[in-house]
Amino acid sequence: MAFPPTAASSVPTASLELDADVLVIGGGPAGTWAAIAAAARGAKVVLADKGFCGSSGATAPSGTGVWYVPPDPARRAKAMNSRWDLGGRLADPAWMRRVLDRTYDNVNRLAEWGYPFSDDADGRSIRNGLDGPDYMRLMRKRTKAAGVKILDHSPALELLRDDGGAVAGAAGVRRQKADTWLVRANAVVIATGGCAFLSKALGCNVLTGDGLLFAAELGAELSGMEFSTAYAMALEGGSVTKTRFYDWATFTFEDGSPIPGAASKGGRSVIARVLQSRRVFAQLDKADAETEQAMRYAQPNFFLPLDRVGIDPFRQRFPVTLLLEGTVRGTGGLRIVDSTCATTVPGLYAAGDAATRELVCGAFTGGGSHNAAWAMSSGYWAGSAAGEHGRHLRGRNRTVLRAGGVGIADGPGRAIDAAALTRAVQDEVWPYDRNYLRSGERLTDSLGRLDGLWRGARMAQAASLDEAQRTREGVAMLATSRWMYRSALSRTESRGMHKREDFPEKDDSQLHYTTSGGLDEIWIGHERAPSPEVEVLAA
Amino acid sequence: MIEVISEDRCTGCNICVNVCPTNVFAPAAGGIPVIARQDDCQTCFMCEVYCPDDALYVAPHATEITHVTAAELEERDLFGSYRRSIGWIRGGRPRPAPEIMQRLEHR
Ligand SMILES: Cc1cc2nc3c(=O)[nH]c(=O)nc-3n(C[C@H](O)[C@H](O)[C@H](O)COP(=O)(O)OP(=O)(O)OC[C@H]3O[C@@H](n4cnc5c(N)ncnc54)[C@H](O)[C@@H]3O)c2cc1C
Ligand code: SF4
Ligand code: SF4
Numbered sequence: 001m002a003f004p005p006t007a008a009s010s011v012p013t014a015s016l017e018l019d020a021d022v023l024v025i026g027g028g029p030a031g032t033w034a035a036i037a038a039a040a041r042g043a044k045v046v047l048a049d050k051g052f053c054g055s056s057g058a059t060a061p062s063g064t065g066v067w068y069v070p071p072d073p074a075r076r077a078k079a080m081n082s083r084w085d086l087g088g089r090l091a092d093p094a095w096m097r098r099v100l101d102r103t104y105d106n107v108n109r110l111a112e113w114g115y116p117f118s119d120d121a122d123g124r125s126i127r128n129g130l131d132g133p134d135y136m137r138l139m140r141k142r143t144k145a146a147g148v149k150i151l152d153h154s155p156a157l158e159l160l161r162d163d164g165g166a167v168a169g170a171a172g173v174r175r176q177k178a179d180t181w182l183v184r185a186n187a188v189v190i191a192t193g194g195c196a197f198l199s200k201a202l203g204c205n206v207l208t209g210d211g212l213l214f215a216a217e218l219g220a221e222l223s224g225m226e227f228s229t230a231y232a233m234a235l236e237g238g239s240v241t242k243t244r245f246y247d248w249a250t251f252t253f254e255d256g257s258p259i260p261g262a263a264s265k266g267g268r269s270v271i272a273r274v275l276q277s278r279r280v281f282a283q284l285d286k287a288d289a290e291t292e293q294a295m296r297y298a299q300p301n302f303f304l305p306l307d308r309v310g311i312d313p314f315r316q317r318f319p320v321t322l323l324l325e326g327t328v329r330g331t332g333g334l335r336i337v338d339s340t341c342a343t344t345v346p347g348l349y350a351a352g353d354a355a356t357r358e359l360v361c362g363a364f365t366g367g368g369s370h371n372a373a374w375a376m377s378s379g380y381w382a383g384s385a386a387g388e389h390g391r392h393l394r395g396r397n398r399t400v401l402r403a404g405g406v407g408i409a410d411g412p413g414r415a416i417d418a419a420a421l422t423r424a425v426q427d428e429v430w431p432y433d434r435n436y437l438r439s440g441e442r443l444t445d446s447l448g449r450l451d452g453l454w455r456g457a458r459m460a461q462a463a464s465l466d467e468a469q470r471t472r473e474g475v476a477m478l479a480t481s482r483w484m485y486r487s488a489l490s491r492t493e494s495r496g497m498h499k500r501e502d503f504p505e506k507d508d509s510q511l512h513y514t515t516s517g518g519l520d521e522i523w524i525g526h527e528r529a530p531s532p533e534v535e536v537l538a539a
Numbered sequence: 540m541i542e543v544i545s546e547d548r549c550t551g552c553n554i555c556v557n558v559c560p561t562n563v564f565a566p567a568a569g570g571i572p573v574i575a576r577q578d579d580c581q582t583c584f585m586c587e588v589y590c591p592d593d594a595l596y597v598a599p600h601a602t603e604i605t606h607v608t609a610a611e612l613e614e615r616d617l618f619g620s621y622r623r624s625i626g627w628i629r630g631g632r633p634r635p636a637p638e639i640m641q642r643l644e645h646r
Contacts, residue, residue: 052557055559060585061585131626206560237601293639298643
């Protein structure tokens with residue numbers, strides 16, 4: 001079955017058609033908080049997830065630290081300053097403050113909803129961490145209880161728009177039913193997570209940048225796409241990218257001799273360099289028996305793979321690798337234009353990893369609890385605003401048109417070979433010497449091939465229903481890689497996670513956000529960061 | 540990667556078909572689900588966590604198949620070990636004393 005061609009005049013149809021005030025695309029923490037917040041404003045809400053809302057996405061299979069800091073000025077200031085220089089002073093202190101406030105409220109609400117926090121020695125509830133499976137199971141339950149209709153296994157493939165260019169819903173497939181869905185909605189929240197390029201980092205293979213592509217097809221802008229070089233450590237051949245405990249590790253070559261300068265924090269690029277030609281081994285030999293006990297409690301899934309292959313990581317050396325997590329633990333994403341997490345497209349909002357996290361993290365996030373805080377805060381704001389906006393437009397009779405392009409609109413060429421396209425993109429973004437350790441020459445070289453892939457893809461005929469999801473994932477990863485590398489090329493300095501071998505130093509004339517957008521032609525713009533001159537932040 | 544559905548343990552409830560984020564399983568009429576798209580498995584262990592009968596096993600190898608069998612897994616008591624390790628069992632996951640947990644703070 002072929003998709004109907006995108007034609008401005010064609011009225012889209014689907015096997016399942018729904019009308020709502022708000023459609024949320026993606027059911028991780030950002031999407032579920034958005035859906036609940038929108039419903040709380042009286043909006044009729046539908047949430048569509050590619051996988052299963054509750055087990056899908058980067059949070060569900062992991063434990064997650066949360067930036068939960070009680071409203072004590074000294075503690076808040078400390079929390080903000082601890083990340084200020086790390087993020088290359090590109091964060092926005094005002095946004096940091098409001099995320100701290102919002103996160104504090106949201107996490108306390110989780111406690112009211114019955115999340116099983118444990119107590120410390122003085123009987124105070126410990127709220128700076130959440131177990132992914134419990135957290136997301138609870139969020140699914142609360143989303144349903146709020147009256148939100150959840151569509152599982154229903155990847156969105158494109159947005160819908162009205163004739164004025166405002167968003168009007170989305171359409172996709174129900175992959176377990178082999179048919180299609182369509183939701184007409186006056187407001188849409190993109191909460192599709194980041195883009196990890198199918199690297200099999202824990203929980204990340206549903207995260208292919210789809211929402212970025214859909215939004216860009218309506219003209220939305222991105223920001224900070226050069227901050228997309230998150231690589232996380234895992235057992236060689238494994239998937240569990242939990243990196244914190246490698247702080248207690250010694251890294252060695254295969255023969256057991258130490259790797260000079262190698263460390264999980266501040267020495268990960270050394271490890272990446274070695275991994276290009278040799279294996280790297282780790283052993284958690286800096287942890288004593290009590291630390292081991294604490295670790296096993298704190299992150300059981302760090303140990304599970306090791307236990308299953310019979311490795312004692314405290315007493316034995318084991319081979320490690322670095323898997324690309326791209327923008328999942330990077331910071332780039334859709335550009336947000338105001339405090340409601342609106343994009344530049346009317347009615348379209350962005351939250352979580354799909355939205356730029358520079359506002360709270362600047363040029364670096366990696367480990368740490370800001371991501372979870374950002375997901376729940378931005379989700380809450382985007383959902384609230386979308387709820388208001390959607391309800392306000394209720395009853396308006398709007399023309400609804402398809403907005404999807406490459407891969408599902410019909411062209412004269414052969415259909416895209418999704419697997420081949422995906423491999424070709426991965427070949428440019430996985431290698432450490434292209435993405436992690438960047439240089440102008442190699443970025444330009446990769447961009448030449450990536451642009452060529454785009455020129456080929458845009459001529460393709462529409463994918464079949466069976467291939468539509470993979471095709472659009474391939475196209476989304478391709479688009480994402482091009483925004484990443486164009487942005488990376490334009491930042492001729494090293495700042496935060498963006499490292500240029502040809503520009504190894506910081507250059508304070510580049511204290512700006514790199515904005516980008518466009519599909520056939522990618523444009524790059526600059527916007528000055530709000531207050532990079534401030535040395536120390538106040539709460 | 541997902542490797543084993545134990546025919547002895549599985550009751551055919553199809554929960555795994557539903558919760559797998561990458562749609563690896565397919566329901567089989569009147570029987571137990573099949574691993575239909577093993578290549579798509581992202582080794583996230585969520586199916587194991589949600590299986591009410593501890594009938595699934597995900598090997599920690601994300602890129603190669605180990606060919607482990609249900610009999611070996613029974614022998615090593617590995618069915619249900621993920622669920623037990625994260626504390627999705629009665630009593631949860633007992634938290635060590637605060638002095639011990641503090642060990643994680645100073646790095
Ligand atoms: C191993 C690991 C450990 C981490 N640990 C921490 C930590 O300790 N602290 C911290 O703060 N952060 C951590 N992070 C980051 C954190 O998990 C993410 O920032 C967070 O999950 C983002 O939430 P989200 O809702 O934006 O995206 P996700 O949780 O990734 O959810 C996105 C959802 O969108 C769905 N989706 C994608 N495309 C489509 C589509 N086309 N149609 C419909 N649905 C779609 C997916 O199925 C998924 O359910 C970690 C990440 C990883 C990978
Ligand atoms: S969840 Fe477990 S018991 Fe249910 S069908 Fe899957 S394997 Fe069988
Ligand atoms: S490990 Fe994850 S991806 Fe693999 S089958 Fe189980 S739920 Fe699906």
